[in-house]
Amino acid sequence: MKLHTKFILLLSIILIGCSQIEALNPMSKKESSETESSNNSGNQSPSVIQFRDDSDVKNIRNSEPFYPMDETVDDIQNQINDLKSRVIEYESKINNVALDPNLLQMIKAPTLSHEIELVNGSIVQGSILQEDVDRIILKTQIGQIRIEKSDVISIKEIAPNSPDLIFDGEPEQKIYDDKRIFSGSIINNGMRRADFARVIFHLWDEDTNLISSDSAFVDGTIIQYKSGIVTDCTIESGKIAKYEVSVPVSDTTNVRYITKEIHFSIYD
Numbered sequence: 001m002k003l004h005t006k007f008i009l010l011l012s013i014i015l016i017g018c019s020q021i022e023a024l025n026p027m028s029k030k031e032s033s034e035t036e037s038s039n040n041s042g043n044q045s046p047s048v049i050q051f052r053d054d055s056d057v058k059n060i061r062n063s064e065p066f067y068p069m070d071e072t073v074d075d076i077q078n079q080i081n082d083l084k085s086r087v088i089e090y091e092s093k094i095n096n097v098a099l100d101p102n103l104l105q106m107i108k109a110p111t112l113s114h115e116i117e118l119v120n121g122s123i124v125q126g127s128i129l130q131e132d133v134d135r136i137i138l139k140t141q142i143g144q145i146r147i148e149k150s151d152v153i154s155i156k157e158i159a160p161n162s163p164d165l166i167f168d169g170e171p172e173q174k175i176y177d178d179k180r181i182f183s184g185s186i187i188n189n190g191m192r193r194a195d196f197a198r199v200i201f202h203l204w205d206e207d208t209n210l211i212s213s214d215s216a217f218v219d220g221t222i223i224q225y226k227s228g229i230v231t232d233c234t235i236e237s238g239k240i241a242k243y244e245v246s247v248p249v250s251d252t253t254n255v256r257y258i259t260k261e262i263h264f265s266i267y268d
Helices: 002-024 027-042 073-095 101-106
Strands: 114-118 123-131 135-140 143-148 152-157 165-167 172-175 179-188 195-204 210-217 221-224 230-234 240-248 257-265
Touching: 114 135, 123 143, 165 257, 179 195, 195 240
Parallel strands: none
Antiparallel strands: 114 123, 114 152, 123 135, 135 143, 165 179, 172 179, 179 240, 195 210, 195 230, 195 257, 210 240, 221 230
């Protein structure tokens, strides 16, 4: 009887101890449950496997931008094409601009009065502003440059690139009751053609009061400009042109002094 009582007591102690160990390790049940769930899912047939439905997933190329767009690519391309057409129109207007010859004459280009030959074979044209033993300061069409004397072979003066019209002798004068006619010739000693050259005569009395004056274009070379204008009153470099000027005057006896001058223009 005692032995039976001891056995029951021992069995009770073992059961109580096992229950306490299980209470202290709750994760064991969770791990057992996860293991069982994994085993069950592994035993499922392929027919019951669920796949993700991609029908609601949007392609990034077809999706709306995540920021607001005011212009599309087509709008930008249309603006580029419009800008190209405006540039072409602007360039065509520039190419057809007719420059005023008077404005061109007001643009002062540096006078080329010297030509310098260098040891490397180059020739530089300009005007000498300053010169000493070692170097030369030359003003050219692109600005001032310094040239060492050791690099210079020769320096010579050149004629300016502009017309130089002078009277070729004294004019011939014919006196009438109501006018005076002057005739003669003009020579161009410059390096450039003179356009629309004309001669002006002034008649003065003994008190240097102007009595009358008149002018006439010279009988020069025939030339056609880019604008289509044709004229025969140009004088090429080194050429001579004749002129004849008729100055009306009521009483030629009052004429005491005669002055003359030459006017011309420059066109390309």
